Amino acid sequence: MSFVVKYYGWGLRHFMHYILHPPRHIRIIIVSLLVAIAGTIFFLFPRDDGTLAEIRQRGTLRVGLDASFPPFETINEQGEIVGLDVDIAQAVAADLGVELELVNIGFDGLYDALLARRANLVISGLPYDPRWTQDVAYTRNYFNAGQVLVTSATKLTIEGPEDMAGRIVAVEWGSQADMEGRRLAKEMAGMTLQRYPSAAEALEAVLNDQADAAIVDGVSAVAATGRGLRLVTYLTDEWYAAAVHIDSRELLDVVNQTLTRLDESGEMAKMQAKWLENGE
Amino acid sequence: MQWQISKNSTTKVPGLIFICYLERYNLEMSNQTNAFNPNFSGAFWLRWLLIVLCLFLAAIVLRAAVPPRPIELGPQQTALTTNPKMGVHTRLTDEVEPWKVKRTLEMVRQMGAPWIVEYFPWAYREPLPGFFDWSHSDLVINHANRQGLKVIARLGFVPEWARPTDSASSFLLPERRPDFADYVQAFVNRYGDRIAAVIIWNEPNLALEWGFQPIDPEGYTELLKLSYQQVQASNYPNVPVLGGALAPTLAPPGSDQAMNDLIYLQRMLDAGAGEAMDGLAAHAYGWSFPADDPPQPDLINFRRTELLRQMLVDNGYPHMPIYITEGGWNDHPRWTRAVKPAQRIEYTIQAYELVESWPWAKTAALWAFRYPWPARTYLDYFTFVTPEFDPKPIYFEIQRYSRGEVSESSSDVNHK
Numbered sequence: 001m002s003f004v005v006k007y008y009g010w011g012l013r014h015f016m017h018y019i020l021h022p023p024r025h026i027r028i029i030i031v032s033l034l035v036a037i038a039g040t041i042f043f044l045f046p047r048d049d050g051t052l053a054e055i056r057q058r059g060t061l062r063v064g065l066d067a068s069f070p071p072f073e074t075i076n077e078q079g080e081i082v083g084l085d086v087d088i089a090q091a092v093a094a095d096l097g098v099e100l101e102l103v104n105i106g107f108d109g110l111y112d113a114l115l116a117r118r119a120n121l122v123i124s125g126l127p128y129d130p131r132w133t134q135d136v137a138y139t140r141n142y143f144n145a146g147q148v149l150v151t152s153a154t155k156l157t158i159e160g161p162e163d164m165a166g167r168i169v170a171v172e173w174g175s176q177a178d179m180e181g182r183r184l185a186k187e188m189a190g191m192t193l194q195r196y197p198s199a200a201e202a203l204e205a206v207l208n209d210q211a212d213a214a215i216v217d218g219v220s221a222v223a224a225t226g227r228g229l230r231l232v233t234y235l236t237d238e239w240y241a242a243a244v245h246i247d248s249r250e251l252l253d254v255v256n257q258t259l260t261r262l263d264e265s266g267e268m269a270k271m272q273a274k275w276l277e278n279g280e
Numbered sequence: 281m282q283w284q285i286s287k288n289s290t291t292k293v294p295g296l297i298f299i300c301y302l303e304r305y306n307l308e309m310s311n312q313t314n315a316f317n318p319n320f321s322g323a324f325w326l327r328w329l330l331i332v333l334c335l336f337l338a339a340i341v342l343r344a345a346v347p348p349r350p351i352e353l354g355p356q357q358t359a360l361t362t363n364p365k366m367g368v369h370t371r372l373t374d375e376v377e378p379w380k381v382k383r384t385l386e387m388v389r390q391m392g393a394p395w396i397v398e399y400f401p402w403a404y405r406e407p408l409p410g411f412f413d414w415s416h417s418d419l420v421i422n423h424a425n426r427q428g429l430k431v432i433a434r435l436g437f438v439p440e441w442a443r444p445t446d447s448a449s450s451f452l453l454p455e456r457r458p459d460f461a462d463y464v465q466a467f468v469n470r471y472g473d474r475i476a477a478v479i480i481w482n483e484p485n486l487a488l489e490w491g492f493q494p495i496d497p498e499g500y501t502e503l504l505k506l507s508y509q510q511v512q513a514s515n516y517p518n519v520p521v522l523g524g525a526l527a528p529t530l531a532p533p534g535s536d537q538a539m540n541d542l543i544y545l546q547r548m549l550d551a552g553a554g555e556a557m558d559g560l561a562a563h564a565y566g567w568s569f570p571a572d573d574p575p576q577p578d579l580i581n582f583r584r585t586e587l588l589r590q591m592l593v594d595n596g597y598p599h600m601p602i603y604i605t606e607g608g609w610n611d612h613p614r615w616t617r618a619v620k621p622a623q624r625i626e627y628t629i630q631a632y633e634l635v636e637s638w639p640w641a642k643t644a645a646l647w648a649f650r651y652p653w654p655a656r657t658y659l660d661y662f663t664f665v666t667p668e669f670d671p672k673p674i675y676f677e678i679q680r681y682s683r684g685e686v687s688e689s690s691s692d693v694n695h696k
Contacts, residue, residue: 068616174621174673
């Protein structure tokens with residue numbers, strides 16, 4: 001241990017000397033490390049795969065979706081694929097100045113379609129999934145489908161789940177909202193959970209003053225806001241985002257710009273109202 | 281200085297490096313007149329760096345080599361239920377942590393389901409030809425037995441060494457079929473006294489499950505026959521061999537993706553499958569229909585199983601039992617084939633009751649008890665328990681049913 005004692009007595013001057021003037025073999029190691037780091041950065045730094053240029057050259061944006069998920073995407077009576085996601089895809093295509101081509105694929109095959117280049121972009125009520133982030137890149141979130149606490153627009157005293165003590169809360173029996181309600185009831189003294197056969201009936205109970213609040217999923221909650229009900233807070237998050245191939249960096253930027261534009265201009269809110277509140 | 285290192289020590293390589301370093305260091309230190317000579321100190325730093333690196337490597341090797349903490353099997357349990365045909369398909373194949381395996385099986389038992397179906401992939405058990413790793417299957421079967429559960433083992437998934445490079449894991453060349461049959465025999469030799477049945481393959485009427493080769497009922501029957509013969513030649517020839525459950529599908533004739541399950545089964549029976557199985561596994565999904573919706577050849581519903589049963593009878597196998605090894609309903613809020621959560625509860629209980637009344641049905645193991653991680657799709661809405669072991673309301677309702685208690689649907693649910 002004597003060398004340790006000596007080391008501590010060695011002094012800052014010597015220490016700095018060896019930091020600033022390292023011996024030759026240390027210099028070689030440092031230079032080698034720097035070369036290795038530079039090489040790694042060169043090979044690993046994300047490079048674009050040219051998808052955006054290909055879309056512009058072809059004149060079409062191929063969007064993959066599973067048209068079995070209303071109101072995000074479904075097939076209408078005329079056999080057309082319509083929905084909130086289709087409108088968003090249309091906006092992206094318009095910003096790119098190309099035509100929109102919808103590719104209807106089963107949900108399980110959406111990521112594979114991106115990887116196999118059958119689709120340039122997937123917009124399909126797609127929840128963010130960290131396990132896919134080595135292969136695909138997600139855009140910014142555009143909708144939260146998590147569980148929401150909803151109350152009457154006139155009940156201003158309810159500001160959060162902590163106000164549920166002693167209250168009656170309506171939920172759809174057996175649903176995720178029911179699970180959240182059971183969890184909340186364990187924490188809030190005197191909270192009563194009332195179960196209904198559907199989310200719509202749970203919301204109806206709030207409107208009819210049979211319950212103080214309801215817990216429903218994000219889509220049902222947004223749809224209810226125009227009917228005298230108020231979103232208090234999200235109890236859980238389930239964010240939807242679009243996805244591109246991990247190497248389609250430029251396309252990702254474009255889609256993000258479109259989503260930002262739709263948000264900031266209020267168009268996203270209008271689209272949501274169109275598909276969720278009005279149930280087109 | 282003498283250094284002793286066990287042959288089996290996982291620290292062997294980094295340990296040797298460390299020892300070499302120490303000995304050389306001691307030698308150099310003894311030769312130094314001034315340990316802090318500036319010319320020496322550069323190497324001094326480098327050596328400390330090496331020490332730290334060696335320790336770090338040793339820590340990594342040790343960490344990787346330490347087996348998962350063993351979990352006590354606990355006392356022998358019994359699944360108490362009013363309906364002994366209740367079952368679930370568990371998803372423990374990719375569950376690494378032993379406590380999660382045990383917790384899952386405990387919760388199955390506490391729900392009142394005495395049967396489970398579990399998948400035991402060939403590729404995981406025999407990663408190299410003739411080299412078997414039974415550690416995970418031992419874990420699952422030991423815990424299942426201790427919880428008093430009957431295990432139906434589904435076998436499939438071709439290892440890389442038994443198929444061409446870049447082929448699908450369900451791709452099995454005819455010349456490799458005997459290798460699969462050997463795996464079936466090895467599995468039965470090990471677990472024959474602790475399992476209720478083995479299922480040979482899964483949904484072979486889908487191209488996806490047949491290695492994207494042309495769908496081939498006669499080829500599958502050949503595989504079934506080879507497997508059956510190997511079980512007959514095993515230490516436990518009485519273990520029931522089940523014909524692989526077919527995917528219920530209305531695929532049009534000539535489809536390269538799937539073959540109608542009724543057509544496929546008839547071709548299997550024509551090829552002699554009835555003599556090479558002790559029972560038939562079946563998948564019974566209800567989609568948006570109630571459990572008692574009448575069966576029709578052009579409709580997928582829970583009672584489609586009765587059409588399979590009739591086909592067995594018509595072909596001279598009236599005593600051959602059917603095991604429902606997947607099935608059930610999905611309660612995703614907006615998936616088009618889903619039902620409302622309340623309906624899912626109602627239909628599931630209805631299905632268990634229906635199967636109890638079918639003398640030719642051994643069990644209904646519904647899909648799926650719990651996933652090891654969220655699928656983040658509608659598939660999550662098939663489960664009874666979340667990946668975090670939170671029971672869903674359907675779990676409590678099935679538990680009430682299995683205990684003969686009153687359902688919430690008739691107590692405190694507000695019907696309009």
